[in-house]
Amino acid sequence: MKEVRVLEIxxxxxADNDMQADKLRQELKEKGVFLxxxxxxxxxxxxxxxxxxxxxxxxxIKIGVMEADIDSDVDAKTIALSGAKVxxxxxxxxxxxDAEMTRQGLEGLDTKDVxxxxxxxxxxxxxxAEFDTGASKNAMILSVPEGDDxxxxxxxxxxxxxxxxxxxxxxxxxxxxxxxKCREYIHMRNPKAKIIPICAKTGEGIEEWTxxxxxxxxxxxxx
Amino acid sequence: MKEVRVLEIxxxxxADNDMQADKLRQELKEKGVFLxxxxxxxxxxxxxxxxxxxxxxxxxIKIGVMEADIDSDVDAKTIALSGAKVxxxxxxxxxxxDAEMTRQGLEGLDTKDVxxxxxxxxxxxxxxAEFDTGASKNAMILSVPEGDDxxxxxxxxxxxxxxxxxxxxxxxxxxxxxxxKCREYIHMRNPKAKIIPICAKTGEGIEEWTxxxxxxxxxxxxx
Numbered sequence: 001m002k003e004v005r006v007l008e009i010x011x012x013x014x015a016d017n018d019m020q021a022d023k024l025r026q027e028l029k030e031k032g033v034f035l036x037x038x039x040x041x042x043x044x045x046x047x048x049x050x051x052x053x054x055x056x057x058x059x060x061i062k063i064g065v066m067e068a069d070i071d072s073d074v075d076a077k078t079i080a081l082s083g084a085k086v087x088x089x090x091x092x093x094x095x096x097x098d099a100e101m102t103r104q105g106l107e108g109l110d111t112k113d114v115x116x117x118x119x120x121x122x123x124x125x126x127x128x129a130e131f132d133t134g135a136s137k138n139a140m141i142l143s144v145p146e147g148d149d150x151x152x153x154x155x156x157x158x159x160x161x162x163x164x165x166x167x168x169x170x171x172x173x174x175x176x177x178x179x180x181k182c183r184e185y186i187h188m189r190n191p192k193a194k195i196i197p198i199c200a201k202t203g204e205g206i207e208e209w210t211x212x213x214x215x216x217x218x219x220x221x222x223x
Numbered sequence: 224m225k226e227v228r229v230l231e232i233x234x235x236x237x238a239d240n241d242m243q244a245d246k247l248r249q250e251l252k253e254k255g256v257f258l259x260x261x262x263x264x265x266x267x268x269x270x271x272x273x274x275x276x277x278x279x280x281x282x283x284i285k286i287g288v289m290e291a292d293i294d295s296d297v298d299a300k301t302i303a304l305s306g307a308k309v310x311x312x313x314x315x316x317x318x319x320x321d322a323e324m325t326r327q328g329l330e331g332l333d334t335k336d337v338x339x340x341x342x343x344x345x346x347x348x349x350x351x352a353e354f355d356t357g358a359s360k361n362a363m364i365l366s367v368p369e370g371d372d373x374x375x376x377x378x379x380x381x382x383x384x385x386x387x388x389x390x391x392x393x394x395x396x397x398x399x400x401x402x403x404k405c406r407e408y409i410h411m412r413n414p415k416a417k418i419i420p421i422c423a424k425t426g427e428g429i430e431e432w433t434x435x436x437x438x439x440x441x442x443x444x445x446x
Contacts, residue, residue, distance in 0.1 A: 041264045041265045041266065041346070041369075042264045042348050042369055042370075042373055042376065042377065043264065043366075043368060043369025043370045044369075069376050070376060070378065070379075071375065071376060071377075071378050072372075072376050074372055074375060093353075095318065095350050122349065123264070123348065123376065123377075124318070124347055124348070124349050125265050125346065125347070126293065126318035126345065126347050127347075127349070127350065130316070143266075143368065145266060145366065145368035145369075145391065145394070146264075146265055146267075147265075147266045149295075149297055150265055152294065152295040152297060153265065153292050153293060153294060153297070153346065154265065154293060154294075154346075155293065155294050156293075156316065168368065171368070171394065171398075174393075174394050174397060175394075
């Protein structure tokens with residue numbers, strides 16, 4: 001009995017969030033703001049990848065960044081160095097962002113001069129996958145040191161992402177990471193997922209990634 | 224108003240879990256089963272560290288392992304190779320284990336011939352920290368590729384752990400990881416935390432870690 005009740009509560013939370021997310025997506029479409037939800041494990045390189053992304057798209061797309069963390073503002077300070085508009089969101093212990101928290105973040109950021117808003121979600125492969133933020137596209141980073149088996153263990157995250165960046169490919173010689181096996185596992189979860197190996201530290205693969213991203217923004221505007 | 228209501232619900236969940244956890248801890252004490260709750264990010268090396276731990280304590284302490292994952296049984300299959308008693312727990316999408324789920328796991332494992340039960344929690348630095356599992360001690364692994372700033376971003380996890388293993392020290396030359404800074408950040412969150420640098424792959428530091436663990440089991444039995 002207890003378990004059934006918990007599931008009902010959870011489902012109503014999800015249904016309510018899905019409604020809020022669809023509403024936010026519609027409003028962002030009207031305002032011309034493309035929202036990218038970027039997820040990953042702790043320490044996979046979200047902030048470094050964002051720095052590269054902002055640099056590559058400078059002068060082409062106006063970017064605003066929301067840095068979500070339970071505590072600290074180290075990431076927002078780093079992003080601010082790039083010159084991009086940025087706001088730090090503290091989640092108050094929450095393990096994910098939902099649509100309402102994302103809406104508050106966007107209001108805090110102020111999107112009137114933003115074409116591409118990027119939400120750096122809380123470092124977590126589980127909970128963020130369960131909550132639609134209202135994003136136009138979901139992206140995730142899997143880093144080589146985490147291992148090629150992660151799509152087997154965190155199925156939902158891989159199934160909801162439009163693009164998977166495989167980061168830290170520069171350290172592949174030091175880890176047992178099979179890129180072909182990893183691609184196979186990702187496509188098992190999500191046959192349509194775009195997979196791009198990158199190294200945010202050296203810049204490898206960033207051109208392919210930012211081309212994919214800017215094409216998505218253009219196609220979305222024209223749709 | 225809305226926020227206050229959510230917090231109340233959450234608190235009653237935590238209070239109920241804390242009660243269940245204390246009850247389970249008491250029962251385990253009577254049965255002579257020491258429960259270790261092992262937490263970390265995805266891919267930090269929990270399973271490899273466990274394999275080394277089981278090997279080092281073979282013939283000294285009878286170990287049983289509960290492998291918690293959202294999906295897949297790859298970790299339980301690996302642990303089974305060590306000859307240790309093992310059970311795979313599927314959390315059904317849940318991002319953490321609470322005391323009741325841990326109790327079910329222990330019943331499934333069957334602890335009558337177990338002195339040290341190890342729970343490999345879901346790979347997640349956020350939610351598992353919020354739920355007392357009834358463990359005698361909490362341990363976590365932080366791996367070098369994740370970065371030395373993690374205690375700043377995931378404060379609760381570091382504050383509740385009795386011991387922090389810093390894994391993958393063999394790849395330190397390839398990452399910007401400052402061990403002194405990391406120690407400082409961990410002790411900022413938890414001045415009493417024992418910190419042990421290890422490399423589960425090569426075995427470095429495993430002796431110090433398993434000595435700490437077996438001393439804890441002995442002291443707990445005698446207390």
